Every structure is written in structure tokens, then in C-alpha cells.
Amino acid sequence: MKISLITDEISADLETAIELGVSWGVRDFELRSVGVDRVPRFPDYQKRRLKELLEEYQAVVIAISPGLFKCPFPGETRSRFSVQAMDHSLYQQWHSANDLVRFHREELLPESLEYAQEIGAKIVVIFSFQRDDAGSASAPDEIVAILQDAAIQAENLGLQLAVEVENGFWADSGEHTLDLLSRVDRAGLGVNWDPGNAFEAGDIPYPIGYRAIQKYLKHLHFKDILRRSDGKCDYAIEGHIDWAGQIKALVHDGYPGHISIETHMQPKVRSAELALQRLRFLVQSAGAPVS
Numbered sequence: 001m002k003i004s005l006i007t008d009e010i011s012a013d014l015e016t017a018i019e020l021g022v023s024w025g026v027r028d029f030e031l032r033s034v035g036v037d038r039v040p041r042f043p044d045y046q047k048r049r050l051k052e053l054l055e056e057y058q059a060v061v062i063a064i065s066p067g068l069f070k071c072p073f074p075g076e077t078r079s080r081f082s083v084q085a086m087d088h089s090l091y092q093q094w095h096s097a098n099d100l101v102r103f104h105r106e107e108l109l110p111e112s113l114e115y116a117q118e119i120g121a122k123i124v125v126i127f128s129f130q131r132d133d134a135g136s137a138s139a140p141d142e143i144v145a146i147l148q149d150a151a152i153q154a155e156n157l158g159l160q161l162a163v164e165v166e167n168g169f170w171a172d173s174g175e176h177t178l179d180l181l182s183r184v185d186r187a188g189l190g191v192n193w194d195p196g197n198a199f200e201a202g203d204i205p206y207p208i209g210y211r212a213i214q215k216y217l218k219h220l221h222f223k224d225i226l227r228r229s230d231g232k233c234d235y236a237i238e239g240h241i242d243w244a245g246q247i248k249a250l251v252h253d254g255y256p257g258h259i260s261i262e263t264h265m266q267p268k269v270r271s272a273e274l275a276l277q278r279l280r281f282l283v284q285s286a287g288a289p290v291s
Contacts, residue, residue, distance in 0.1 A: 001251065001283040002291050003276070004028035004062050004258040006221075010272045012036075014046065015053055020269060022057045024276055030260045031121070032065040039064045040115035050119065062258050063123035063162070063219060066112040068150075069104055070169075072097050073129035073143055101146075109150055113157055123160050123219050123257075125192045126150070128171035128180060137179065139170035144183045151188030162192035162219040165209075167201040174198060174209025181216050190218030194262075195241045196225040200233045206246040217255060221262045222279050235264045237274045243282055251288045 005026050007017035014034045021029060031039050034046050042050075054060060074097035116124050129143055147163070154161045163171050163181070171177040177191055191213045195205030203209040224239035250259075261279060265271035283290050 001247070001255075001286075001288045002028060002258045003279060003283075004030050004260045005272065005276070006030040006032055006065075006260050006262050008033045009262050009264070010268055014050060018053050018057050018059055020272075022059060024273060026276070027057065027059040028062045028258060029059060030063040030065060030125075030258075031061045031119075039066050040111050047115075054119075061119050061121045063125055063260065064112065064116050064119075064121045065125040065164075066108060068108055068112060068124070068126040069129050069146070070127040070166075071100050071104060071129065073101060073132075073140070074098050105146060105149075109153065113153060113159055116159055117157055122158075123162050123192075124154065125162050125164050125219065127166060128163050128169045128177075130168055131170055131172065137176060138183075139180050143170060144180070147180070147184045147189055148186055151184060151186035153188075155186065155188035159188070160218055161189045163189060164192040164197070164221070165194045165201075165213070166197045172198070172201040173203035174205070174212030175203075178212040178216070181213075189216075191216040192219040192221060193217055194221040194223070195243070195246060196221070196223040196235070196239075199225050199227075199241060206242045206249065210246060210249060214253065217257070219257055220250075220255075220259045222259050222275065223262045223264055237263075237265070237271065237278060243278075244285065247279075247282045247288075248286045251283075251286045 003026055005021045007014060007029050010017040010020050012035050018029065033039065034042055112124055151161055165171050165177050171180050181189060181191065193213055198205040198209045224236050224241050224243065225233050226236045226239040227233050259279065261272060261275045263271040263275050280290050
């Protein structure tokens with residue numbers, strides 16, 4: 001089983017994150033942000049420094065997460081209000097949201113694919129736009145078309161997009177993610193399975209959610225979560241997710257990809273190290289080697 005670390009879950013400083021990861025025996029990394037800058041919009045210095053660090057530590061970037069399509073989708077029509085001042089405010093919100101979607105499609109997507117190629121990352125983690133309040137289980141056709149276009153662009157470059165399962169987005173559970181990907185129906189779009197996020201959305205990540213998305217699985221995030229009595233969730237080293245069952249299923253099903261550690265906890269270094277220790281124990285308990 002291949003384990004990777006998301007660099008900014010260890011440190012916002014790239015050199016510190018890679019140095020610590022390698023000292024823990026991990027040389028595969030997922031790249032999301034450095035300081036306040038998110039991939040691929042790093043200063044030239046950071047891009048050059050990354051290449052130097054990867055060579056120095058004999059490490060590789062296996063995936064990047066540029067936050068693609070992690071934004072609202074306004075659609076072709078907008079909400080209206082009878083009072084002009086309020087209607088104008090609604091128009092401005094709708095127009096700004098459209099501009100943001102256009103930026104993601106026309107600038108951030110090609111830049112992300114180009115940078116993934118440049119640093120040798122094969123997977124680009126993306127999102128599925130924030131859900132509206134309509135209560136529909138299925139994403140609008142316009143979103144499906146956008147994801148199809150993005151997948152085709154990735155395919156043409158030999159890259160793999162992996163849509164992250166995320167609470168509040170159209171791909172928020174195993175069932176909804178299956179619906180979305182079956183409609184997109186492109187090899188260039190798979191799933192970044194995140195059981196913690198699926199649990200937060202009300203899913204039963206394993207076995208129900210996992211079995212729904214299994215054939216589309218391309219990448220995976222490892223974190224755990226606890227639901228409090230008030231219904232809110234907190235991240236934890238050990239929580240409600242049946243990670244033992246999930247790891248055994250991955251081993252049984254011959255999952256060939258990486259599991260990236262993403263704790264969302266502080267203190268960052270200690271939390272990442274504890275999560276890594278737990279993941280290694282789970283993999284070894286499932287009878288698989290750790291790489």
C-alpha cells in the first residue's frame with residue numbers, strides 16, 4: 001500500500017514538510033499550498049525550490065490539489081427581487097460567481113494541468129462545485145459538461161483528474177459521486193475518496209459509500225472524524241470511520257494508488273506523525289506491505 005503526505009498538513013514551509021516526511025520514511029507527497037499560495041500559483045522561486053528539494057531528498061509529487069471548481073456554481077439564470085437595490089446586489093453576486101467559474105475553467109484548469117506535467121504529478125485533485133439549496137441529488141447538466149471538458153483536457157495530456165468527495169458539494173457522498181461520475185463518463189475523471197468528508201455529509205463511508213465509488217477510485221485521503229452530540233464534527237486521530245474495514249477492502253480489491261494523510265488537526269507535525277503511525281498499523285494488520 002502506497003502512503004503519501006500532503007505537505008501543508010505537516011508544515012506551510014515546503015522544505016520542513018519534505019524533510020520531516022522523508023525522516024518518517026515517506027518520499028511521496030501531495031502538493032496543495034506553500035505558505036498562503038496554492039498550487040499552481042506559486043512564485044517562481046517556490047517552483048524552483050520545489051524541484052531542488054525533490055532532487056535533494058529523492059522525493060516525488062504524486063498529486064496536486066489546486067482547488068479547482070471549489071466554488072459556487074451560479075448557473076445561467078439568477079435569483080431576482082422586486083426591490084431594485086436588493087436585486088442589484090443579487091446580480092453582483094451572480095456575476096462575480098460566473099467570473100470565478102470562468103477563471104477556473106479558462107485559467108486555473110490549464111495552468112494546473114501544465115504544472116502537474118512539469119513536476120511529474122499524475123493526479124490532479126478537483127472538486128464538484130458547491131451544492132445549491134434546491135435539494136436535488138443530481139448536479140445540473142452544465143456542471144456535468146464542465147467536468148467532461150476538464151476530463152478530456154486531462155486525458156489529452158495523460159493526466160488523471162480525481163474529484164474529491166466533500167460535504168456541501170455535488171459529490172458529497174458515495175451515491176451522489178457515483179451519479180455524477182456515471183453522467184460525466186470519462187476515463188479522465190475518477191474519485192478522490194475521502195471517508196471523513198463523506199461521513200460529515202451523512203454517508204456511511206464504509207462499506208456503503210466505498211462500494212458506490214469503488215470502480216472510479218483513483219486517490220484517497222486518510223483522516224478520521226468524530227460527531228458530537230450537537231451534530232457537528234471534529235477531526236480526530238481515531239474516530240467513527242471504519243478504517244480497518246476500509247483498508248482491508250482496499251487490499252482485497254487490489255487498490256494500486258496512494259493514500260494521502262490529511263489530518264486537518266493541530267499540532268500539525270505531531271498529528272501527521274500519529275496519523276502516519278496509525279495508517280501503517282492498519283495496512284500491516286490487513287496483511288499488506290507499506291511503501
